[in-house]
Amino acid sequence: MALAAATLLLFSACSNASPPDAPGPHFTLRDFHIDSSQQVISAGNVVLHIYNDSPSTHEFVLIKTDLPPSALPLDADGLSIDESQFQHAGEISEVDTQTNRTLTLNLAPGKYVFFCNLEGHFLGGMHGVLDVVGP
Amino acid sequence: MSEQPSAAASKRDPGSGSDRLLSLGDLRLDRRLRWILAIYIVVIATIVGYNADAIAKERGAALIVNVAARQRALGERYVKDVYMVTQGVEADPGDDSSQLVTNAASLLNGGDVIAVQGADATVHIPRASDDPRVIAKLDEERRLINELIPAGNALMAMKNTDPGFSEQLQQLRVIGAQVTSISNDAVGQMTRDTEAAFGRLVAIGIILGVLGAIAAVTLSLIMRRMGARRLAQFRSLVNNASDMITVVDEDSNIRYQSPAAARLVGLDPAQMIGTSYLDVVDTGDADKVRALLREVADAPSNVATGEYKVNLTDGSTRYVESIVSSLITDPTVKGLVMNTRDVTDRKMLEEELSHKALHDPLTGLPNRALLRDRIEQALKRRARHGGHVAVLLLDLDGFKMINDSLGHDAGDELLVSVGNRLNESSRDEDSVARLGGDEFVIILEDDSGDPDGVSAVAARLLNDISVPYRIRGHEVFIRGSVGIAVSTGVGTTTEDLIRNADTAMYAAKGAGGGRFELFQPVMHARAMEKFEIGVELQQALVRNEFVVHYQPIVDFATQSIGGCEALVRWDHPTRGLLPPAEFISVAEDTGVIVPLGRWVLAEACGQTAAWRTRFPETSDLWVSVNLSTRQLLEPDLVHQVEVVLGETGLEPSALILEITEGSLMQDVGLTLVKLQGLKALGVRLGIDDFGTGSSSLGYLRQFPIDVLKIDKSFVDDVTTESAQASALVKAIVDLADTLNLETVAEGIELTEQLTRLRAVGCRTGQGFLFARPLGSEAMEECLGQGPMRMGDAFLADGSAAAVH
Numbered sequence: 001m002a003l004a005a006a007t008l009l010l011f012s013a014c015s016n017a018s019p020p021d022a023p024g025p026h027f028t029l030r031d032f033h034i035d036s037s038q039q040v041i042s043a044g045n046v047v048l049h050i051y052n053d054s055p056s057t058h059e060f061v062l063i064k065t066d067l068p069p070s071a072l073p074l075d076a077d078g079l080s081i082d083e084s085q086f087q088h089a090g091e092i093s094e095v096d097t098q099t100n101r102t103l104t105l106n107l108a109p110g111k112y113v114f115f116c117n118l119e120g121h122f123l124g125g126m127h128g129v130l131d132v133v134g135p
Numbered sequence: 136m137s138e139q140p141s142a143a144a145s146k147r148d149p150g151s152g153s154d155r156l157l158s159l160g161d162l163r164l165d166r167r168l169r170w171i172l173a174i175y176i177v178v179i180a181t182i183v184g185y186n187a188d189a190i191a192k193e194r195g196a197a198l199i200v201n202v203a204a205r206q207r208a209l210g211e212r213y214v215k216d217v218y219m220v221t222q223g224v225e226a227d228p229g230d231d232s233s234q235l236v237t238n239a240a241s242l243l244n245g246g247d248v249i250a251v252q253g254a255d256a257t258v259h260i261p262r263a264s265d266d267p268r269v270i271a272k273l274d275e276e277r278r279l280i281n282e283l284i285p286a287g288n289a290l291m292a293m294k295n296t297d298p299g300f301s302e303q304l305q306q307l308r309v310i311g312a313q314v315t316s317i318s319n320d321a322v323g324q325m326t327r328d329t330e331a332a333f334g335r336l337v338a339i340g341i342i343l344g345v346l347g348a349i350a351a352v353t354l355s356l357i358m359r360r361m362g363a364r365r366l367a368q369f370r371s372l373v374n375n376a377s378d379m380i381t382v383v384d385e386d387s388n389i390r391y392q393s394p395a396a397a398r399l400v401g402l403d404p405a406q407m408i409g410t411s412y413l414d415v416v417d418t419g420d421a422d423k424v425r426a427l428l429r430e431v432a433d434a435p436s437n438v439a440t441g442e443y444k445v446n447l448t449d450g451s452t453r454y455v456e457s458i459v460s461s462l463i464t465d466p467t468v469k470g471l472v473m474n475t476r477d478v479t480d481r482k483m484l485e486e487e488l489s490h491k492a493l494h495d496p497l498t499g500l501p502n503r504a505l506l507r508d509r510i511e512q513a514l515k516r517r518a519r520h521g522g523h524v525a526v527l528l529l530d531l532d533g534f535k536m537i538n539d540s541l542g543h544d545a546g547d548e549l550l551v552s553v554g555n556r557l558n559e560s561s562r563d564e565d566s567v568a569r570l571g572g573d574e575f576v577i578i579l580e581d582d583s584g585d586p587d588g589v590s591a592v593a594a595r596l597l598n599d600i601s602v603p604y605r606i607r608g609h610e611v612f613i614r615g616s617v618g619i620a621v622s623t624g625v626g627t628t629t630e631d632l633i634r635n636a637d638t639a640m641y642a643a644k645g646a647g648g649g650r651f652e653l654f655q656p657v658m659h660a661r662a663m664e665k666f667e668i669g670v671e672l673q674q675a676l677v678r679n680e681f682v683v684h685y686q687p688i689v690d691f692a693t694q695s696i697g698g699c700e701a702l703v704r705w706d707h708p709t710r711g712l713l714p715p716a717e718f719i720s721v722a723e724d725t726g727v728i729v730p731l732g733r734w735v736l737a738e739a740c741g742q743t744a745a746w747r748t749r750f751p752e753t754s755d756l757w758v759s760v761n762l763s764t765r766q767l768l769e770p771d772l773v774h775q776v777e778v779v780l781g782e783t784g785l786e787p788s789a790l791i792l793e794i795t796e797g798s799l800m801q802d803v804g805l806t807l808v809k810l811q812g813l814k815a816l817g818v819r820l821g822i823d824d825f826g827t828g829s830s831s832l833g834y835l836r837q838f839p840i841d842v843l844k845i846d847k848s849f850v851d852d853v854t855t856e857s858a859q860a861s862a863l864v865k866a867i868v869d870l871a872d873t874l875n876l877e878t879v880a881e882g883i884e885l886t887e888q889l890t891r892l893r894a895v896g897c898r899t900g901q902g903f904l905f906a907r908p909l910g911s912e913a914m915e916e917c918l919g920q921g922p923m924r925m926g927d928a929f930l931a932d933g934s935a936a937a938v939h
Binding site: 057079121 | 268308310312313315320
């Protein structure tokens, strides 16, 4: 219970609380890849700016893992990542087309992978790597 | 009794002011009502139209969503069918791909699609959406399908044992998943759009419904208010109206009575209910009111109006007017509606105006209009029942003198007194009227067939009015002249009677006044002749038909012509030479006397001036010219005389202007000014026919008179042995001497007269004894004989010795 509370505190995300112009990396979702403005960011409180520039609705999932995206385990259908094996650093389950969303996180240093885990989207190329370095 | 039936009654009343008020109110409310109704209809129509459109769209949207959702299944089936083909299992991925491509195009641009999955029937769908997000997704879907099919074809071209088969299969599955994902995405967006549209529809529906409800409630409130206002208006109108509103049944029994009854007939409206309306109607008018109600009851579409009298509780009577309309068939009224107003003041005014129109305001007697009507009625009665109508026209003698001496107010008082006395002297059945001025008319019916009876009445009237009156402290005597005309039977008109009575009256006046004359046809002939003369006189001046004759005036001492009197003659084209008696009075009446007198004056002055020049022995010849009353009243008389004297060159002292005593007394003040003006010119003034007037002799001192002409009637008398006549003439001569006036005796026909006149001191005279009036040539001849030419007249011993 205490762990859950701490985790919740650590990864508390607020997609609407941060202003759109708050400093932080920008991620642009397209069919089917994700452009990232930064591959390396500092640990601590960070605001992720996600913009969906594609006609499709996507999701944005951030997990902390040392595995490269190609090594991430797939679900049984082989069309999406088995997220249950990872601790979510942050997630926006639905980013509508042509909309901005923000994700405010307190990230610990380490390797992170971000992706859209809709069927066929990760495998279509919608993923990337983010290094969070300590101060 | 509720107001409801009365409201209906008022609407039927065409002359009611309250009805007009109600109509205006209705008009205003109706206009608002129309607006509200229009808004209500628009709202309802919008709701219905919007719903119908939304339902139609919804039906199309459901089909489109179905097709869009089907793409997901088709994508998955295509991947499966491709895989089955690679595994040697029979499948038809081509059909899947064909539908995928067709549906994708139709969703984007509209087109035919398979109606139901698994069937062949097609249905046309419009473009799936106008939402750019949906269109972008469908476009992306089509792009992915275009990747999916080549990937499938590539896989089907490989064997499952070929290297890279698994990678190609994974590629196909990934693209298939992407197609599925985007199809879901598109359907989701379309569903959200549809839900949003539905939400809007519901919101608009709610708004429109609320608006409609508001409109309906407003409509209801306005109609209710309108009804309430109309009712209040009518209640107020009925309760406060000055008109009395009554509803009666066909038997005249009152079913409703408005409060105005208390004021109009003095009764409590509540107590009148159930009583007969005829109870308040004057007995004499009950039948009239019954007929009025019956008229409307028999013809309900009629509106009848009637005037009648009602009796008030205080015993007085008022005139009222009712407008009656029928609402018998109106279930809320079932009666005759009477709108009654007091018209007493109007009736009184009408009667007063009628009386004024037909009566003389001074005496209160019937005026000329009513007189004519009464004569006409009398003639009709006599035509039916026999007998005659007599019209007595009375003109007061010398009334003008009363006016002039005592003033017009006194004259008016006298007229009133005479009118009263005539009324008192007449029988009740006779009519006395004032014709105008100092003329009165008395109409007699019963006695008219008997001339003696009519004459007796006339004599009595003349006698009665001659009794002295007491006017403003003066004892006034007045006489009258009466002309009588009697109807001669059928054909006699009012005009005839009045005109004939007038003619007879003038005959009575001509005979000296103070008497009556019965009209004779010859009088009319004379009057007509006078009229014709008047017409001819107008032209005679222009045609130069007048001539001046001169009668010598002889100086008794020198037995020679001292002067002459100018006397006008009318050389009538058909009747020959006419003496003044034939036309002067007509000339006076028509006014021709003024230009005629002016012409005579100029002619006489010119002729006399010429003679004075031509005959040196008579260089002091003078001429006397008569001035008529009318001439004397001419404002510029003095100037006229001055001009004539200037133009003719006659010495002013050689002109004597002769004026009658009557003329002098017409307007004493004005006449005095005129005479003084003439005197200032040097002209001499003479009194013509002295002694015949009724005025006092005081004026002889007042007016600047030079000559007295002793009237022929006095001269005639001196022929007798009457010492009294001679004494009278002597008194006149002595008076003239006292006042330093000359005397001229007129109408001397006999030597004896000449002798006696000379004996009493008269010094000059004229008459047939010396010469008749002579034409200018004869006068010239006479003048040419030199002095002593009149000596023959003085030689005779009593026989007439006229020159001509």
